[in-house]
Amino acid sequence: MTGNQNPISPHLQVYRWHISSLLSITHRISGIINLLALILIFSWLLVLSFDEGNYELFLLIINSFFGKFILIGFTWSMSFHILSGMRHLAWDLGYGFEIKTANISGIIVIISSLILTIILWVFGRGLL
Amino acid sequence: MNETRKWILHRISGVILVPLFVWLYFSFISLSTKNYSEAIYFFKNPLFEILTIVLFFVGFFHAKISLNEIFEDYIHNNKTKDVANILALTLSIIVPVTTLILLIYKI
Numbered sequence A: 001m002t003g004n005q006n007p008i009s010p011h012l013q014v015y016r017w018h019i020s021s022l023l024s025i026t027h028r029i030s031g032i033i034n035l036l037a038l039i040l041i042f043s044w045l046l047v048l049s050f051d052e053g054n055y056e057l058f059l060l061i062i063n064s065f066f067g068k069f070i071l072i073g074f075t076w077s078m079s080f081h082i083l084s085g086m087r088h089l090a091w092d093l094g095y096g097f098e099i100k101t102a103n104i105s106g107i108i109v110i111i112s113s114l115i116l117t118i119i120l121w122v123f124g125r126g127l128l
Numbered sequence B: 001m002n003e004t005r006k007w008i009l010h011r012i013s014g015v016i017l018v019p020l021f022v023w024l025y026f027s028f029i030s031l032s033t034k035n036y037s038e039a040i041y042f043f044k045n046p047l048f049e050i051l052t053i054v055l056f057f058v059g060f061f062h063a064k065i066s067l068n069e070i071f072e073d074y075i076h077n078n079k080t081k082d083v084a085n086i087l088a089l090t091l092s093i094i095v096p097v098t099t100l101i102l103l104i105y106k107i
Helices: A019-048 A052-062 A065-090 A101-122 B005-031 B036-044 B047-073 B078-106
Strands: none
Touching: A019 A052, A019 A065, A019 A101, A019 B005, A019 B036, A019 B047, A019 B078, A052 A065, A052 B005, A052 B036, A065 A101, A101 B005, B005 B036, B005 B047, B036 B047, B047 B078
């Protein structure tokens, strides 16, 4: 290879998995999913700007099993990315680099992302 | 834009997006149980309109910088990388601007 000789880092298939590497790649993937979610919400607004008939059809799709599955997945992806992002910000400020701390914060991120998803759905759908 | 500034703006935009995204998801999960006129009524509130527009601009700005990073790591052909970056830039302009137009003039 000529030209760019920068090391081609994130190797996903080479290293043994740790919670740190798993969360690192999940942060990236969830970020991309969030972009797709934002595009879905953009389509939501687009359909809303058409007329009532189209919107009712859109709601029917959103409220189908498949629609809810996607929406809950998007909610988790956002929750995870936000919490994992906060973990990254703590690192940027110089905190939490010890292996034990990083592992614990990783587990906290996973558990809290599930809790945040549940809270958003329970209160958002008016189930409580 | 130099890389340090990009890095800092990426963090700042991330912090701004935290409350906005929680609000957005809560709102849209609620809207999924509401009908057309209730949804229109929701966006008649100027505060919600402004929050949505800000979220789209800041969100796509954050996404554009992130995509540049990801392309840098995984695309090794410089030409392909340039094309991918241009597509990311185009998307990050078109979607927020269209959202702005939709919310101000159409909804």
